[in-house]
Structures are given as C-alpha cells and as structure tokens.
Amino acid sequence: MSSQQNKGVGLNLAKETRCMTCSLSSLCLPLSLNLEDIDQLDRIIKRRQPLKKGDHLFRQGDHFDSVYAVRSGSLKNYIMTNDGEEQITNFHLPSELVGLDGVDCSSYPVSSKALETTTVCEIPYTRLQSLAQELPDLRNQIFSSMSKEIRDDKQMMLLLSKKNAEERVATFLGNLSSRFKRRGYSPYTFRLPMSRNEIGNYLGLAVETVSRVFTRFQTIQIIAVNGKEVHITDRQQLLEIAGVTECEVEQPGKLIAS
Amino acid sequence: MSSQQNKGVGLNLAKETRCMTCSLSSLCLPLSLNLEDIDQLDRIIKRRQPLKKGDHLFRQGDHFDSVYAVRSGSLKNYIMTNDGEEQITNFHLPSELVGLDGVDCSSYPVSSKALETTTVCEIPYTRLQSLAQELPDLRNQIFSSMSKEIRDDKQMMLLLSKKNAEERVATFLGNLSSRFKRRGYSPYTFRLPMSRNEIGNYLGLAVETVSRVFTRFQTIQIIAVNGKEVHITDRQQLLEIAGVTECEVEQPGKLIAS
DNA sequence: AAAAGTAGTTGAGATATATCATGTCTGCTT
DNA sequence: AAGCAGACATGATATATCTCAACTACTTTT
Numbered sequence: 001m002s003s004q005q006n007k008g009v010g011l012n013l014a015k016e017t018r019c020m021t022c023s024l025s026s027l028c029l030p031l032s033l034n035l036e037d038i039d040q041l042d043r044i045i046k047r048r049q050p051l052k053k054g055d056h057l058f059r060q061g062d063h064f065d066s067v068y069a070v071r072s073g074s075l076k077n078y079i080m081t082n083d084g085e086e087q088i089t090n091f092h093l094p095s096e097l098v099g100l101d102g103v104d105c106s107s108y109p110v111s112s113k114a115l116e117t118t119t120v121c122e123i124p125y126t127r128l129q130s131l132a133q134e135l136p137d138l139r140n141q142i143f144s145s146m147s148k149e150i151r152d153d154k155q156m157m158l159l160l161s162k163k164n165a166e167e168r169v170a171t172f173l174g175n176l177s178s179r180f181k182r183r184g185y186s187p188y189t190f191r192l193p194m195s196r197n198e199i200g201n202y203l204g205l206a207v208e209t210v211s212r213v214f215t216r217f218q219t220i221q222i223i224a225v226n227g228k229e230v231h232i233t234d235r236q237q238l239l240e241i242a243g244v245t246e247c248e249v250e251q252p253g254k255l256i257a258s
Numbered sequence: 259m260s261s262q263q264n265k266g267v268g269l270n271l272a273k274e275t276r277c278m279t280c281s282l283s284s285l286c287l288p289l290s291l292n293l294e295d296i297d298q299l300d301r302i303i304k305r306r307q308p309l310k311k312g313d314h315l316f317r318q319g320d321h322f323d324s325v326y327a328v329r330s331g332s333l334k335n336y337i338m339t340n341d342g343e344e345q346i347t348n349f350h351l352p353s354e355l356v357g358l359d360g361v362d363c364s365s366y367p368v369s370s371k372a373l374e375t376t377t378v379c380e381i382p383y384t385r386l387q388s389l390a391q392e393l394p395d396l397r398n399q400i401f402s403s404m405s406k407e408i409r410d411d412k413q414m415m416l417l418l419s420k421k422n423a424e425e426r427v428a429t430f431l432g433n434l435s436s437r438f439k440r441r442g443y444s445p446y447t448f449r450l451p452m453s454r455n456e457i458g459n460y461l462g463l464a465v466e467t468v469s470r471v472f473t474r475f476q477t478i479q480i481i482a483v484n485g486k487e488v489h490i491t492d493r494q495q496l497l498e499i500a501g502v503t504e505c506e507v508e509q510p511g512k513l514i515a516s
Numbered sequence: 517a518a519a520a521g522t523a524g525t526t527g528a529g530a531t532a533t534a535t536c537a538t539g540t541c542t543g544c545t546t
Numbered sequence: 547a548a549g550c551a552g553a554c555a556t557g558a559t560a561t562a563t564c565t566c567a568a569c570t571a572c573t574t575t576t
Contacts, residue, residue: 079412082501086417101409104402109409113449133394140387144362144406151359151367153411158345160418161462165533196554204419206534211555227542227554243340423563454524464564469525485524485572 012253018042022071037135041191044127051114060111064102066122070094073118074193077110078201088202091194093179097145115193160204163243168203168243169213173223177232188235192228276300280329295393302385309372315356318369322360324380331376332451335368336459346460349373349452351437355403373451418462418504421501426461427471428500431481435490446493466490 019042039100046066050073051057057068057075076094085179088108092098102108103125132139159168192199200210217223222238224231277300304324308331309315315326315333333350347368350356360366361383390397417426439445450457458468475481480496482489490496 079416081416081420085420087412087420089412089415101405101412103405104398105405105409110412129394129398132397134392136387136391139390139397140362143400143404146401146408147359147361147363149408150404150411151363153408153415154345154347154359154368157347157411157414157418158337158339160415161459162339162343162345195552207554208535208556209533212533213556249494397571453522465524466526466565467563473525 019045037137040131040135040136044124044131046122046124048120048122050117051117053114053116055114055118057112057114057118057120058108060109061107064099064106064108064125066124067097067099067128068112068120068122069104070096070098071119071121073119074115075112075120076115076194076198077112078203079110086201088198091202094183100146100149102140103146107164115198164215165205165209166212166241167203168220169199169210169217170238172199172203173230173232174235174239174242177235177238187232189229189231192230277303277444295395298389299396302382302389304380304382306378306380308375308377311372311374313372313376315370315372315376315378318367319365322357322364322366322383325355325357325386326370326378326380326384328354328356329377329379332373333370333376333378334452334456334460335370335374337368344369344459345507346456349456349460351451353463358400358404358407373456420456423463423467423471424474424499425501426463427457427468427475428480428496430457430461431488431490432493432500434499435493435496445490447487447489450488 005239019038024184060080074094075098076091077092077098078086078088080086092112098112098120099108101110128138128142132142159171163171176190176192177187180190194202196210196214197207199205200207203210207242214223214225217238218225222232222234223239224233277296297359318338328350330352332352334346335348335350335356336344336346338344350370356370356378357366360370377464386396386400390400417429421429434450435445437450452460454468454472454490455465457463458465459467463471472483475496476483480490480492480499482491
C-alpha cells in the first residue's frame with residue numbers, strides 16, 4: 001500500500017510541480033499574473049503527500065499557518081456543534097482555495113477532511129503575506145477569493161432559511177454541475193465524492209429526505225442516479241427547481257483577464 | 259425636517275471628522291496603525307449625509323465602488339430570492355465594515371438598508387486598494403475583517419441547519435448582547451433596531467415563532483421585553499440555550515495590539 | 517383626537533420534514 | 547467467495563414550525 005502511494009506521489013510531482021505548467025492554474029490563479037509573478041508564487045508553494053480518504057488536512061483549532069489549493073480529489077470542511085455533531089460548511093473541488101477563514105486567528109476555525117484520495121498545494125501564509133505586498137494582482141486575487149466565499153455563504157444562508165428540500169437538492173446538484181463544467185468535466189455526468197449523509201448534513205436535511213428527493217427527481221426524469229454516479233437528464237428543469245437562472249448557478253468570476 | 263437633518267450633520271462632522279479622534283476607531287481599525295497611517299486612511303474617507311430609516315446605502319447590483327464603516331445607527335444587508343422575497347444576511351452595528359463582499363465583482367451582491375437614522379464613513383475602494391499596498395497593517399486588517407465575516411457566516415449556517423427556534427433566538431440575543439458590550443454599551447439592556455419580522459427573516463423563522471419564543475423566554479425569566487427594549491435577566495442561561503460557552507459568543511478579535 | 521395603518525401577540529389547524537423501523541444493496545475484509 | 551458493516555432506500559408515524567386568522571397595542575396621518 002505504501003509503495004502504491006509513493007508511486008502516485010512520484011507521478012504527480014513529476015507532472016505538475018510548477019504552477020506554470022499546472023492545468024489548474026487558470027482556475028486557482030485566475031488573474032493576470034505575469035510569468036515572473038507566477039514564478040515567485042511557485043517558489044513558496046509546497047507540494048504535499050496525498051491525503052487518503054478520511055485524513056485531515058487540518059483540524060479545527062490547529063495552528064493556522066497555511067492556505068491550500070486542492071489539486072485533485074476533494075475535501076469537506078466542517079465545524080463542530082458543542083454537542084459533538086458536525087456541520088459541513090463546504091465541499092472543495094480541485095482548484096479551490098481552502099483555509100482562508102483562518103487568516104485572522106492563530107488557529108483554523110474549521111476542520112478539513114479528505115473525501116477521497118486528495119492532493120493539495122500548500123501555501124505558507126507568512127510567505128503569501130509578504131508576497132502579497134509585492135504583487136498587487138496576487139493580493140487582489142486573495143481578496144477576490146475571500147469575497148467570493150462570503151457571497152457563496154450568503155447564498156447558502158438563503159438556501160437554508162428559505163428553500164425546501166427539493167430546491168436545496170436541486171441547487172446542490174446544479175452547483176456541483178457548474179463547478180465540474182468550469183473545470184472542464186461534463187456538467188451532465190459526474191461522481192459525487194460525498195455520501196448522502198454528508199449531502200444531508202450540508203443541506204440541513206435528514207439523509208432520508210435527501211434519498212427521497214433523489215428518487216423523486218429520478219421519477220420525474222430530471223436525473224438518473226446509480227450510487228454516487230449522477231447523470232443530469234434535464235438540466236433546465238433542475239435549475240428551475242433550484243430557483244436560479246442558468247447564469248446564477250456559479251458566477252463565472254474573472255477568468256484570465258484579457 | 260431638512261433643517262433638523264442638517265443640524266445633525268453639522269454636529270457629527272464637527273465632532274468626529276477624523277479617524278484619530280473617533281471613538282470607534284479602536285473597533286473599526288483594531289490594528290496597530292501608527293498615527294501617520296491613520297492620517298493617510300483618514301484622508302481617503304468620505305463622510306456622508308446620514309441615512310434615514312429605510313434609505314438604501316446601496317442596492318444589490320449597484321456599481322461597487324466603496325466599502326463603509328457604520329458610525330451610528332444600524333443597517334440590514336439582504337439578498338433577493340428570485341421570487342422577490344428578501345433574505346437578511348446580516349445586521350450591522352457601529353464600527354462594523356459593510357460591503358466587503360463586493361470586492362471581486364463590479365457590483366454589490368447584496369442590498370444594504372438603514373434600520374434607523376444611520377451615519378457611515380465611506381471608503382472608496384480604489385483608494386483603499388492602493389493604500390493597502392503601502393500599509394501592510396491595513397491590508398491585514400481587511401483580510402482579517404473578511405475572514406471574520408466568513409467565520410460568522412459558517413456559524414450562521416450551523417444555526418440555520420441544526421438549531422431549533424429557541425436556540426436560534428437565544429443565539430441571536432446573545433450575539434447582539436456581546437456586540438453591544440464590545441462597543442461599550444450594556445450587554446444586559448439594549449434596544450433592538452430591527453423588527454420581529456426582520457429577526458424571523460434573518461433566523462429562518464416565521465414572525466409568530468419569534469414572538470412565541472420571546473414570550474416563552476419571558477415566562478421562564480430569562481429576558482424581559484417591552485417592545486424593542488430587551489433586558490437580559492439571566493445571561494448565563496440564555497447562552498446555555500444558545501448552545502455556546504461565554505467566550506464563543508463573539509470572538510474578541512485582535513483589539514488594539516499591545 | 518380620531519382614524520388608519522403597522523407591528524406584535526396568541527390560538528388552532530396544516531404540513532413539510534424528522535425520526536424510527538425495516539429491508540436491501542454495495543463494497544470491503546478475511 | 548462468503549460474510550459483514552456501512553450506505554442507501556422506503557414506509558409509517560411524530561413533531562416542530564408554518565400558515566391562517568383574529569385580536570391588541572402602537573405610530574403615524576389627517
């Protein structure tokens with residue numbers, strides 16, 4: 001098992017050791033960093049051993065020292081209620097930044113756990129901070145990522161406070177679909193990296209409710225599900241139920257500035 | 259009426275035209291800005307006419323150009339659902355920063371409306387941005403404010419997804435109490451700037467439910483309410499119901515660094 | 517000061533979703 | 547390959563909260 005893992009590392013490190021050649025760079029650095037700037041950023045980034053399913057990237061309370069970009073796999077972030085239950089606050093797919101909410105504390109306010117085998121780029125915060133001073137574009141990129149997270153959180157509050165079970169699940173699937181699309185994968189067919197339980201936890205629903213909505217959506221031919229494999233048959237109607245217009249699902253954000 | 263308003267402006271502008279002498283500066287600028295830095299910040303800040311109750315500071319979709327610090331009064335921020343309902347995402351009290359979630363868009367993603375007569379300091383974003391380049395402390399302060407907002411939003415998600423009506427209302431009152439305390443007001447007796455309806459909207463509850471919880475809390479002698487005046491009789495128990503320990507209610511954050 | 521509108525309270529009944537219980541499927545472990 | 551544990555699905559029932567309705571107390575208008 002350990003030999004398998006090492007093989008994986010070797011491959012990844014060999015292929016994508018540098019931001020400049022990383023296929024995700026246009027997503028995780030969607031800014032007009034010039035080659036020199038990217039090179040500087042590149043130097044402070046540490047590549048880490050892949051996390052296995054269930055491994056923690058960090059835990060709530062751990063000393064905050066780095067932010068991370070997901071390279072492959074996926075993570076769930078969650079906080080603990082005082083009676084020990086977990087509340088998932090986010091799922092993170094490749095190219096997404098993780099850990100920015102720890103910036104003004106000495107410790108991470110959430111835990112982050114791998115849903116599957118996952119690789120990340122580690123960006124030591126003190127280095128990032130000093131680099132941000134020199135590179136205005138990078139600084140704005142960080143502001144940008146954070147304000148996007150805030151906006152997403154407000155949408156989540158709306159979902160949790162006003163939407164019913166069907167609308168929640170439809171929103172969730174539509175959102176995932178858009179994120180996969182943006183990453184160059186099919187927006188129609190994908191594999192859920194999380195369990196029904198985790199979906200329910202995230203959406204403020206019981207597992208059983210999530211399950212029932214999945215079945216209802218299959219009955220009315222909006223989706224076809226096989227375990228974690230999801231195929232969206234009628235994206236239009238899914239988004240209608242979600243209560244968003246196509247363009248709202250995920251704001252395109254500033255891609256590589258022209 | 260207009261003469262009254264002007265009188266108000268005159269008073270405010272005369273008394274607190276400068277960050278250095280503003281009684282809120284230790285809260286809205288809780289950083290170790292030296293006098294020179296404060297002076298620079300001071301120069302870019304515009305003082306605005308007070309908003310009357312119901313006036314908008316900005317509307318969802320308005321061109322984003324400034325962030326604001328509340329000087330007196332209070333604001334509610336809200337987004338619109340596609341069927342025209344509003345979802346309140348935040349209430350803002352004096353010293354709090356408003357508008358940071360617009361940073362990476364050309365427009366504000368939420369609307370901000372005065373709950374009462376309210377004065378704000380306007381900070382044009384382009385000026386702030388260039389100033390942030392020169393002042394690392396200011397830059398970190400902005401990061402800090404944003405990451406605090408993200409953390410608060412996660413707590414709100416937890417509230418909306420896991421807490422029952424009593425826990426929600428108790429959390430809300432406890433949180434307000436702490437914020438007033440931090441601003442030098444009594445944590446036990448204060449005036450709610452928002453209506454029951456707005457509390458319900460924010461907490462994901464019907465007005466009637468909020469009202470009933472208020473009555474129940476009065477019956478069990480945790481609070482005494484008279485209209486918008488709230489007196490907290492048993493803060494300990496209130497926080498217990500909220501499901502937080504005293505220190506969690508609001509993280510102290512970095513106050514004026516020693 | 518009366519009228520009229522708005523905000524808040526309280527009760528009764530409706531409902532979406534949670535909970536409990538059971539059964540089935542899936543993927544691991546040995 | 548068999549057996550087992552966890553994930554998922556589905557039905558029956560319970561319940562917290564919503565909705566609707568009526569009443570009261572303020573606030574603002576005329």
